[in-house]
Amino acid sequence: MTDIKDITWETWAKDVFPEWGTWLNEEIEQTVVPDNHFCMWWLGCTGLWVKTPGGANICIDLWLNTGKKTRNWPYPYGQGRDFQMTRITGSREIQPNTRVVPMVMNPFEIHEIDAVLSTHFHRDHIDQYVAAAVCRNTKDVPFIGPEYSANIWRSWGVPEERIRVVKPGDTIKIKDLEITAVDSFDRTALITDPPLGDIRGRMPDDMDVRAVNYVIKTPGGTIYHSGDSHFSNYYRKHGNDYDIDVALASFGENPPGCTDKMTSADCLRMAENLRAKVLIPFHYDIWCNMLADPAEIELLYNFKKERLGYVFHPYIWQVGGKYTYPQDRDRTRYMYPRGFGDAMADEPNIPFKSFL
Template structure:
């Protein structure tokens, strides 16, 4: 839709069409054009727990891309009946979970996706627009991979069953140059999720292995562990003993009073130590206004403890829409967006400057 040039053309629909997604296809184009160095893998943070993983061999894997939003109205002032946060805390009042991040990728412009993976059933990870976009822009070889409950939801939306692969902890799936291993998830919040047609009093804890998994991506450039929305667990040490982990991605956030949903800063470090990772990258703290947190807290704790506890890893503070290449970026602590102007004064400018400048 053309941008408005008159007041009459400046409608709400015109504004939405010309504004969202805020980054347009900038990141789509960057990912498509990106060449990953040999013996490296590259990934982009798409907000929340969403990442795009790309290998030197041009394997492209999309994980947990969410294209939805949080609260947009105060509504009745009450939470939806059966919401996991209501079950966890007993709170009925509507919570201020507003989306903080822009949409940095256009899902309907995605190309060359070899597999879409989802870690668990929650709607800020399992997204219908992502599924629709991948389905319409890919061939039959592109697979939809997730635990049983995720696959059931995909099929209910219209994803052909033959395009889906159900995984349980211990299963391995090969997607071109990447071997994906499903591992146990530790997402206690997911266990509290209730279907709309189930009453709270009649619901029972769900089987974690059917609704959530963590993933280990084995690439020629190293291994990536995606911990999704897992809480802290001693089982991270088991995963670290049984698997080689180079980079860990894990949810982090400032939990509201009476809630234990996101991993805290100290447990971000504990999980990385247990996994024997080289780098730990916190995510998810960026998206919900009521869980907003400062990842510099993780860096400060790491600086306090790294020598006395002999940490063999370090944190990396990412920015949404930014890339991270391992091991090329292994020694970096913090991401900064490209500042541009690298070719400044490559051509004479025509703006006069005072001589003293």
Template sequence: MSENIHDITKEKWVNSVFPEWGTWLNEEIESEDVKKDTVSMWWLGCTGIWIKSHESTNILCDLWCGSGKRTHGTGMMKKGHQMMRMSGVQKMQPNLRTQPFVLDPFEIKNVDALVVTHIHSDHLDINTAAAVNKNCPDAKFIGPKEVVETWLGWGIPKEKTIVVKPGNKVKVKDIEVVALEAFDRTALVTWDNPEETLRGKVPQDMDLIAVNYLFCTSGGNIYHAGDSHYCNKFAEHGNQYKVDVCLGAYGENPRGITDKVTSVDMLRMAEALNTNVVIPVHYDIWSNFMADPKEITEIWKMKKDRLKYDFKPYIWQVGGKFTYPTNKDDMEFNFYRGFDDAFSVENDTPFPSFL
């Protein structure tokens, strides 16, 4: 029977369309056979990534399944909003979510660990936590102290959680997760800690609320910088550890805001870390921070010979896969376009001879 407009409701529309990719990417990740001496990862939007090793260990990091602004409301920020506290601006931040949901969190399977970099809600997500807790009963929940406290408040069992601070190492099957110092000034000045807020103090202990991670796999090491700004101490991390791929929170900062890493500092971070590949993320998600990653590529072209850059920038697409070292010399991702078997069967459309 054909559909009728009188049967269509908002609920039916939401259920039939959302998430926009359905389980396409879930199925791709689950079926992926990661080759020996490689490691694969998928970009899930913002700084969310899924890492899968040759040994079939699956780590989910910073998946955010929420939304930005959904109404103009009063046109003003709520009192205490983090951007208000950071800049003094009172007008609403126009941070609309610009990316579709490429993963269905409630169809997640086989996750061995959910790892979160810091306390901000576009990285620490209750929907992701609920889905992983339900679907992957043996998964560990790894994060700094305040991240774990949030999980516990949401109902994640304490025995599933692991608190980390810089220097800690956690073994998740064959992947070693190394917690390192974060350099997220925004997290410091926007930390929602009632006791500290009442005292009018800005917390000084970054380690409680944010860490960076190095994921050490048999196919290569992936450095996730969370929302860190540029810091000279990246060089110390690059001296202490082998970094094959690094990801940084790139974006076009609005007037009066320094929240995302600029194109120049993305390259400085890569150089300091002695990495082979640098990948910008986060610029995709917020309408008021969107940036063109090709700015990084063009500046790299200008400087690569003079500064002897031995790394390459890589422009990813949300929902796309990157495999190291298979893709280390590529500059840009493109989705598979299909039609490899075009005209393998007789087509129905007649073509004029002049075409």
């Protein structure tokens, strides 16, 4: 046992973080995906890990950083994420955006991976620690994303031969899955600052260089990852073009004067337009100032499901949880495994009568 005289900030940080240690890394590596299924894990924010029967492993928007850690924010309102929100709302107030959920994965223990994907350049959708760990632990795993994400990876030192720039319509095959980049509807990404350079006074450039959504076809079904997209009628086009099973929607509680996330009604409209079979909200978990309750989606769904033009249902997930499709298709809520399945298999050596 460590003597308290030897405990420092550094030992505390090393011993405690990430909060889940390698628990989830081990679970993903040890999971054998059944034929005609896929497994995925929610990693927080819009972070997603997908694994297939053929052993394909990809992560999308895996972010293992944090928000504000001090009230003495060192940057003026015109820099960083506060600048992004200033451009949207005109507010000069420092955002109280602290991280809510734990970090459930250790990036430096990622060894079995086939691709790192980013939907766009915002800092909670692309991660330097993940980039460093994957570059260190693997030889040729590609980093896939739109041009602005590629620029960030380059600035961090990711080798050029590993970077794969995609735009809507591009398709990449990895083992037994197929990834197609499709249009993003992230108007926040369109009007906020890029990570490199100063664009004050410039008009926004094309969405396709800033953000994409992904359609991921697996042997068990097709996933639609919406990144940070807002609602768009063009979801209907994607629903016509692809047979989507599970749609993930960026849901959140928009602060006054700011439309940055889809509302509960938007999420239902997205799923209906995509003709998805299952709707899973995400992103509502990560920032304290946009924290939302996904039960609102359930409530609204049950209120209007007879009027929706397509049959689907919402699924309320938990960060770090596994979802297997189509095995879990009819489930509506995730519950962490409780363990104790073999409780009382052997009689505990406890003097029960002494407690009676």
